[in-house]
Amino acid sequence: MYVWLFQSLTVIITVAFILTQTPIARALFNLESSVKKQIYLGLFFGFISMLGTLLGVQTNDAIANIRDVGAITGGLFGGPIVGLIAGIMGGMHRAYLGGFTANSCALATILNGIFAGLLYTRKKGKYFSPLLGFTFGILAESFHMLLVLLISPPFNKALTLIKTVSGPMISANAVGVGLFLLVIKVSFMEKEIVSAITAEKVLKITEKTLPILSKGLTPETADETVKVILENTNLDAVGITDTEKILAFRGIGSYHHKPLSPILTISTKKALSSGKIILMKNEFDIGCSVKDCPLMSGIVVPLKDSEGNVFGALKLYRKERNTMTLFDVEMAKGLANILSLQVELNKLETEKKMKTLF
Template sequence: MPFSSSLLVTMFEWMSVIATTAFILSQTKVFQRLIKYRTNYGDKLKLILLFALLAIFSTYTGIPVHDALANSRVIGAMTAGLLGGPAVGGAAGLIAGIHRYCLGGFSAFACAISTTAEGILGGLFRLYYRERPIPWPVALAAGVCGETLQMLIILAVARPFQDAWGLIQAIAVPMITVNPAGIAIFIVIVNNAIEQHSRIGAVQAQKALHISTQTLPYLRQGLTPYSAENTAAIIHGLNEYAAVSITDQQTILAHIGAGSDHHIPRTSPLTLATKEVLKTGLIQTAATKREIGCNHPGCTLGSAVIVPLKHGQQVIGALKLYHTAERCISPLDMELASGLAHLFSTQLELAEIDRQSQLAAHAEMRALQAQINPHFLFNTLNTISSLIRTRPETARDIIIKLSTFFRHSMQKSSHTIPLSDELTQVNAYLSIEQARFGDKLAVTYNIDPRTETVLIPPFTIQPLVENAIKHGLQPKESGGAISITSRLEGADAVISIADDGVGMDPAEQELAEQPRHDAAHTGIGLYNVRERLKGIFGKNYGLTIDSTPGAGSTMHIRIPLLAKKEGDLH
């Protein structure tokens, strides 16, 4: 039975329905991930089911011909393989094939086999192109090959042969003409989506780079209220967002635009959506006011995209882009926010590297100053001179301690050394100071042997001891005592330097928490030590100070027990 032109026209009509369905599918999130060729197993399962349903739908829209069906089932099965590979195409084809077999008819088994084979054949073409878009002429050729294969399988499997031959005569030309065209159209739609996605990505990347260039001078200073305010102002000025906000881990650093009357930096609480991003480290969209989670009843912010700012794997803050209308976050917003967060995170990491380099350089400068400090050297030489006749052995011991101190000072502060080595240098320093002050300076050690191999940056303890003597004990006419202890606390080591000197009032303690550029500032050494330890070991480590005016001070150093070689931590 030869084919009729009406059959060809009818198949083209149904193929246009499938092409429309393809366009709708190309707008779904699964297809958007598929466009990037980074589908996970869950997405692949969804694609199998989608294409299997598409193929089953094509079976039901088939046209009865000679106790069989002229249909477009191959479009679903083969396109699944062209986009998802042999596994996706074969699985979608198998599901659609089993469904066709259950419908019965003399060609049911042959159609089940051919549908599965066509899905696998499409997947073989995908293997050749891998992550490249498949050109539509290739998809067209694949469709012709697939439909030709189906005709051969029907002839080989369907019985009686005379009925199979009659069916082929009726459906071969329409199906080999229409279905490959449908497959090609499907691939054109997907390729257009790929191209559109690339254009969107390029535009947003260019915009993100432009913003990043303008914000670089600010973010290289670190994540501070000043840098955050200027960065948020730049983003707000170059985009049509209702508001832009930047936070650290605890508070709002800057908020520009709508809602600034109650989203007040350093005073207002973080929204629920922001807290979730800071907790999980994952980008999040808030489509409604409720999802944003602002407690202010008059807040006009309706939707937001929130992305984490990171230093390595550590979340240090968040960038938020707001619209006043609800459900207004687009893929463009997602792309821009994600790109900006990545660039800002890189800039902040570079800022931290610069800051650590400056701290290390400052530490080396202080070490060099300690080596050539005229007062320290003059006092030590005077002590040696006064003892060289009356107590030559003591003078000789001070010279040895001075040599030990200078030799230790030559080490580079960017490395780490065992605690025992650091204590050797501290002991040399204290021995010299004890020779100067005599009974006015008492020193005790209580070192847990298990902590002696803990790695610590050089010139961590010595500046604290020097600070205790100079600012804690010297103001007392009677002098005082210093004790150095170390102990284990879980997976950490805690080193304490205590004195019974004059102590510090709250204002003096605050100086140790703030960076200052005055070299004569008494807290600069304490700040330097604290920031170096935090920079190397993380925010949970560093220096804390307990001090009571008139009763003395205790400085605690907390570091992790790390079994790493020298220099591995920087």
């Protein structure tokens, strides 16, 4: 049983790791604290909890499982609401499957999710270390065993079951909680590393573009800026537009994305009209009107003034599909913010000089 449960645990942790690497999960984990975020996180960990039951092993009219990993991790990571939702999902699913321990196991999962969430509030939102998660997992799963023993008649049958499953379930669930928290921690560490590298890269480019954009955003200054960005990154193409035409473009595809020509891509037009960042995974997302355009993935970030009005766009591209990394996205956002600020400062300086003249 030890082997079976720990094999199931490897599946759970693998699934968890893969899910935490998806853009949707990353965005979910990085949302500001809100009821909406807690509901989504509850559903996420509830799915993990249900999966823990499905990967369990039948024994003595019961199921030895790692269901509590989802509910406990959800509570420790997201708080009481997350733990409650995950616990209810995992618990109701277990109750539906039946067996003489169905109700006690369902109740234990729900309560463990709530207890973990309450512990989260005591930590005031700070992340739990894998070791603390492991320790709490042992205590929570021991409570689970006690609850089964107390409210799952007949007592002798429950006692026989507990003697068989307590060791494997307590150890597997505790290790699972610790490993899951470690996966989440690694995910956040990666984001912090990316942010640090991005800040350094953006600062380097900013130092070189500051004197250029102090002259304002023109086709000439845009071209110099694009050149600096391209030389200091491994991107395949970079462009800057105003709201109607291309101001500058360098790299692959420059033979038809020519300066002062109309904007050719649907994605850029969409970013300019909506004011939202557009991430393109393939040539269809980019939507270039020229056949055989070599641009295969990219990101378009609107440039905005201090009042939020869009006056242009920064465009970063790669020649292969679905190759824009988290670093590329963060860098694009950072560069767009800096470029917008530099252009806005030039505008204010120009207005100041005009007032002085008159």
